[in-house]
Amino acid sequence: MIGVGMIFDETYRPFFESVHREGLYDRRHGDVAVPLVAMASRTGTRAAKYQVDLQDKLPPFENYSGTSSVDQMLAQGVDFACVATPDNRHYDAAKKVLSAGVHLLIEKPSVLSLSELDDLTQLAREQHLLAKVVYHKLLDPDHKKLRTLVHDDVLQHVNTGYCSLLEPKSISGGQFSEWIVGRNPGTYVAVHYIKLIDFTFGGKLKTVMATGQRGLVGPKDGPTWDSTQMRMIYEYADGREAAFDIHTSWVTPDNFPGYVEQEVQFRFDNGVWNGHSRKRGIECTVEGRTPFTLKTTMNNHYNGTFVEPWGARSQRGYGIEVLERFAREVAYVEFAGEPADRSQRLHEMQALGYNDLAADRQTVAAVQALEAILERHVAGEPDCVVRVNDPLGGLVLYHPNGRPPEVLYSGMV
Numbered sequence: 475m476i477g478v479g480m481i482f483d484e485t486y487r488p489f490f491e492s493v494h495r496e497g498l499y500d501r502r503h504g505d506v507a508v509p510l511v512a513m514a515s516r517t518g519t520r521a522a523k524y525q526v527d528l529q530d531k532l533p534p535f536e537n538y539s540g541t542s543s544v545d546q547m548l549a550q551g552v553d554f555a556c557v558a559t560p561d562n563r564h565y566d567a568a569k570k571v572l573s574a575g576v577h578l579l580i581e582k583p584s585v586l587s588l589s590e591l592d593d594l595t596q597l598a599r600e601q602h603l604l605a606k607v608v609y610h611k612l613l614d615p616d617h618k619k620l621r622t623l624v625h626d627d628v629l630q631h632v633n634t635g636y637c638s639l640l641e642p643k644s645i646s647g648g649q650f651s652e653w654i655v656g657r658n659p660g661t662y663v664a665v666h667y668i669k670l671i672d673f674t675f676g677g678k679l680k681t682v683m684a685t686g687q688r689g690l691v692g693p694k695d696g697p698t699w700d701s702t703q704m705r706m707i708y709e710y711a712d713g714r715e716a717a718f719d720i721h722t723s724w725v726t727p728d729n730f731p732g733y734v735e736q737e738v739q740f741r742f743d744n745g746v747w748n749g750h751s752r753k754r755g756i757e758c759t760v761e762g763r764t765p766f767t768l769k770t771t772m773n774n775h776y777n778g779t780f781v782e783p784w785g786a787r788s789q790r791g792y793g794i795e796v797l798e799r800f801a802r803e804v805a806y807v808e809f810a811g812e813p814a815d816r817s818q819r820l821h822e823m824q825a826l827g828y829n830d831l832a833a834d835r836q837t838v839a840a841v842q843a844l845e846a847i848l849e850r851h852v853a854g855e856p857d858c859v860v861r862v863n864d865p866l867g868g869l870v871l872y873h874p875n876g877r878p879p880e881v882l883y884s885g886m887v
């Protein structure tokens with residue numbers, strides 16, 4: 475495990491606890507043990523706390539810290555490694571993982587540029603390894619249903635969509651304050667919707683536009699963003715287009731009744747899909763607790779703690795299911811048949827576009843475009859537009875004042 479922050483606590487920790495308790499079984503490979511053997515982070519402080527907290531729940535694990543923590547962890551020998559560092563630090567750790575011959579799982583967004591993605595996908599191919607990314611919202615039952623209706627042609631031809639995701643102030647002001655300077659909430663969370671749109675509707679990304687607001691997390695003319703709004707335009711096989719707007723913020727008041735507010739609308743030729751993460755039916759008030767330590771409209775689907783009807787305590791949801799699914803993919807490649815057929819099993823798992831890095835190109839392209847547009851905005855030039863697979867290159871940034879376009883990525887996206 476590389477990076478031991480909030481997401482470790484929310485999803486990886488319950489995954490490792492349950493897989494230790496219950497094993498990972500499939501008839502094709504039998505029971506596979508998935509022990510957490512080591513953590514690597516900057517300071518090692520949280521991992522040291524987990525070593526104490528988890529001592530009855532998990533076998534002992536190593537805690538590596540400092541600048542060579544990732545190398546030390548990999549030298550210990552592991553089968554797969556998960557990268558959950560801040561997003562602008564995914565690439566270096568991911569490259570080390572694949573170079574060490576270890577399967578890779580990266581938190582979203584995978585990487586911030588197509589050249590980094592090219593390096594990692596090439597390395598994974600050369601090393602015959604899985605290189606995958608966690609987009610847990612693709613496993614949200616509501617998003618699965620949306621995709622099922624699109625896949626089955628019940629909902630036909632998307633025309634427009636809007637998505638909004640609001641994170642509380644405590645994210646930008648507390649949790650992430652170490653690395654937030656120069657960062658934006660779009661790369662951090664709009665990426666979930668970029669992927670949802672890309673994976674659910676297919677098509678070719680054509681254009682990316684973006685703007686945003688500053689002044690709360692950092693100075694109004696500084697490089698750190700409070701909120702961002704981006705627009706993506708896609709073209710489909712029949713030549714028709716769709717536009718998607720994605721609004722994100724990490725400065726919502728902490729007493730907001732939900733924790734993370736997620737709302738989407740997609741309009742089709744023959745229908746409309748409206749989704750709201752907080753309004754799936756729950757509204758709960760507890761004196762002195764909601765909305766602070768307990769949320770008024772809680773999301774029990776992502777990651778909830780429960781007493782099961784049979785008495786056991788559990789923590790479950792799609793945020794954890796997505797990690798188990800990756801462990802199953804690794805187990806399938808390594809153990810579900812003869813070693814001679816490993817490459818066939820590897821190709822089967824690499825073909826899964828929902829999480830393979832090779833299928834993340836348009837998402838990374840949109841993120842790289844967003845980052846570039848916001849960077850030019852900070853430098854005093856708002857309203858740039860990035861066009862994809864343009865005559866000049868794969869990602870080309872156009873300036874509003876007529877300066878010559880800049881090629882951000884020359885290959886085809």
Ligand SMILES: NC(=O)c1ccc[n+]([C@@H]2O[C@H](COP(=O)([O-])OP(=O)(O)OC[C@H]3O[C@@H](n4cnc5c(N)ncnc54)[C@H](O)[C@@H]3O)[C@@H](O)[C@H]2O)c1
Pocket residue numbers: 476477478479480481482484514515516517518520543544557558559560561563567581582583649650662
């Ligand atoms: N918090 C969430 O709800 C959430 C949800 C989904 C995905 N993610 C993703 O998970 C990743 C981490 O998010 P988080 O919320 O856990 O962040 P965090 O700030 O809570 O934790 C980051 C961790 O990375 C470690 N770290 C920083 N630089 C490092 C380096 N160079 N080498 C090794 N370790 C390093 C830090 O010590 C810390 O343990 C991000 O990519 C984020 O997008 C977070």
